[in-house]
Amino acid sequence: MMQTKTQSKRIRQLASSLVLAGLFISSHSLIAQDYKPVEGKIMTKWAEQVNPKSPLPEYPRPQLKRSQWQNLNGLWQYAITNAAQDAIPTKFDGKILVPYPVESALSGVGKTVGEDHALWYNTVINQKNISSKERLLLHFGAVDWRTDVYVNGKKVGRHEGGYDPFSFDITPYLQKGKTQQISIRVWDPTDKGPQPRGKQVSGPNGIWYTPVTGIWQTVWTELVPETYIVSTKQTPDLDASSLMVSANVIGAQNGDQVKFVALDKGEIVAQTTATAGTTTNLSIKTPHNWSPTDPHLYQLQITVLRKGKQIDAVSSYFAMRKSSLVKDSKGITRMGLNNKPIFQFGPLDQGWWPDGLYTAPTDEALLFDIEQTKKMGFNMIRKHIKIEPARWYYYCDSLGMLVWQDMPSGDLGGNTWDNHPGISNGLNRDKQRSAASEGYYRKEWKAMIDATYNFPSIVVWTPFNEAWGQFKTVDITKWTKNYDPSRLVNSASGGNFFWVGDMLDLHNYPDPAMPDPEVFGKSGMALVLGEFGGLGLPISGHTWQQNDNWGYQSFKNQDELLKRYSQLIQRLKKLIPLGLSAAVYTQTTDVEVETNGIMTYDRKVIKMPEDKLHDLHAPLYQEEN
Incomplete structure (x- = not known):
């Protein structure tokens, strides 16, 4: 691949x-x-x-x-x-x-x-x-x-x-x-x-x-053909050195089989055949792990056989990686990749375009944002309340970019929002949704997980952002975790806190902060900063509108912006030894009247040089965690 x-x-x-x-x-x-x-x-x-x-x-x-x-x-x-x-x-x-x-x-x-x-x-x-x-x-x-x-x-x-x-x-x-x-x-x-x-x-x-x-x-x-593969499900098990695979086959007849062949750079490394509609395992000996520094992908060929004859065939790919919580050398719970702690740092990425809105103008444009994020020294992207086309995740898989995937919010209002995590069960803060509203949410959340399940770059599911339509938090989080135990679940990024899920996520603007490690450090959850920053700089000729643009904190020129950003990163660095496991900076690009992007909305101006950002970010990954 x-x-x-x-x-x-x-x-x-x-x-x-x-x-x-x-x-x-x-x-x-x-x-x-x-x-x-x-x-x-x-x-x-x-x-x-x-x-x-x-x-x-x-x-x-x-x-x-x-x-x-x-x-x-x-x-x-x-x-x-x-x-x-x-x-x-x-x-x-x-x-x-x-x-x-x-x-x-x-x-x-x-x-x-x-x-x-x-x-x-x-x-x-x-x-x-x-x-x-x-x-x-x-x-x-x-x-x-x-x-x-x-x-x-x-x-x-x-x-x-x-x-x-x-x-x-x-x-x-x-x-x-x-x-x-x-x-x-x-x-x-x-x-x-x-x-x-x-x-x-x-x-x-x-x-x-x-x-x-x-x-x-x-x-x-x-x-x-009349009998064809409509979807596959691919789940890596790094600890068992295997890939669990299945194929949903339409029109299958008794005796039909599905053959799975795993290849590494064109060489067969594993293969197995199973009855259509069943789940089987491919043994991947000495797996080559996928990571941001080594995004190794295997190829996968899936074939439907009837009495030994090929009926249908599709090609795919997979990666051997594990997303889980781990303990560091000090016993602090951290976000882990492949059984090792990894500090995850990336921008809030909304995926909007001034010319195409939800739709990138070209495939090259779709790739550009990910490549620039990588050059800036980020290892993660929080895809903010939007689902991208499959090719976007394909590029994250290929380039080595961790992805936190948000559920698009809806049915806002009606919540009592406590932005500072408390210890109560928070039942009074859940929104009361109608049966129709809940039905749409559950149906579309499941459909979106199904559609993006096979992309190894996705390591976190986030059902809710802040308290925007947040409802039945415990139930939704447990359902998500049970439906896909191979990934971490961030129940409500910056929203009302419940004792559920894998992460406790705080939003704080503009300076970095973290959930109190004295209160929450022994919760068994990873402590993360789901949003911070939002430093604004409108660039004349590159804004959605001429006036009335804004950021959480605005600056007059790029030098001032970089100086303030550097201060944020130095503050962030000090939080990591205390137990901070990840952070998300707002944001990749300007979006409409928001001018707090690292890049302008038209992507024609990068407000802070990639090489300087890369050098600023590198020490974050070297901290003992």
Whole structure:
């Protein structure tokens, strides 16, 4: 698998060649002159590289790869109608560039939809005739929020969830001939509904941002046999030197088997065969451990066999790593990787873009933020109340970046928030959610864990941020821990504290602080600083708006910013011997009116030099912990 930037480039080139060979979109969708980005906002340098004929052409699912696929990104027709309309429009408002959200500049539309309206998409694709033993799947990386899918005017199904991938088998809805019509209806209430929605609000202000409605990740079709692998589950057990594996196979018959083959740099290191639908183990002798300094990846080939004959095959990858709590030489509980203490330090990363909002303009842009974070000397990223496309995690896996994954918040309000951890059970501080609200949360949290489970870079799940919609904390935390015991669980980053989970997380601005080690040091939890910093510096010509930008503490120039940041790091260093196990600095980039990023929102200015940051951060990992 990819280990270097050079190999990353080769993979992107290969993915692009597959796209050029297999992309079939209607002729009206390929007219580049029909498209131009919406003007009036700052843009990243990658905006100029967006090709309206094939935006984001890379293969979108690195953990389950096949060769027969078609990327449907490009110019589609769109219409914004009354929310009550459930019939496919006969007239459309114009063209929209999929997969950029309709509110974004790169969509070419730049309009707000809101809860009183529905957003419709329409396109016609060319699809070669398929045999009676094949199925055509229509995949969506993510669509926010309620999606109804139609093929040739007939409704295929509905999906609710703004962050998880979903698919439909559209084979029964195909008509004779090569052309097939695909229509999509999306309804998204943003902050007017109880569903998870992260930082989106209908009236953006302060730390709350522009709504994201509709398709915001790649749309694609995939040709599969009648019996096919729909997903896999891969769990490394470093202590047992094994990988627990299983495959979910659709259409399996009695006697069908699944063969798993693990490879290291192309050489087979383990293989086993199991009955379809069962779990088995691959013995990985003398495992090469994955870590931020050595992000070693193994390849994995999965094949469905029927009487010895190959029916379906996919390729994937895995890593041998363990995320757990450990004791240091002084008996202090620490966050551990591969049974050793490791101080985890990284930025709060919100994954927003001035031109694409939730959607990075190009794959190179998606990779850029991770590469820069690595160059700055961070070994971790806290992905803040957003789920990224699969390729983002793929790059974290490949480059060696630990990830704390937040659940996108929703249904805010109604909490009594005590920002300073206490000792009470906190039952009076849990929000009382409706049955519908709780149902959306649980369904989408499970779906998001399932979708990202196989990425080894993810070492922490965070169900709640602060007290934003925090409810049934003990129950949700225990469920998460039981559902995935291979990772640590941070029950509520900076939120109301309950005696549950693996970490006690404090937020403090701007200076570093930590939960009192005298009170909490013997709790058996790791003590972490989930947010601090927020040092602001607006750079003229690189801000979302000209005036009224803010940070938690603002500075006049880059020298002042670096001096203050250096003071924070020196303070942070002193907390580590006391028991601090991790810290998160706010934040990677500016986001809309927030100017407290290390980089500007357009990524064109890095406010503090990477080499100086790297040198400042290096001693943090050398402390005795």
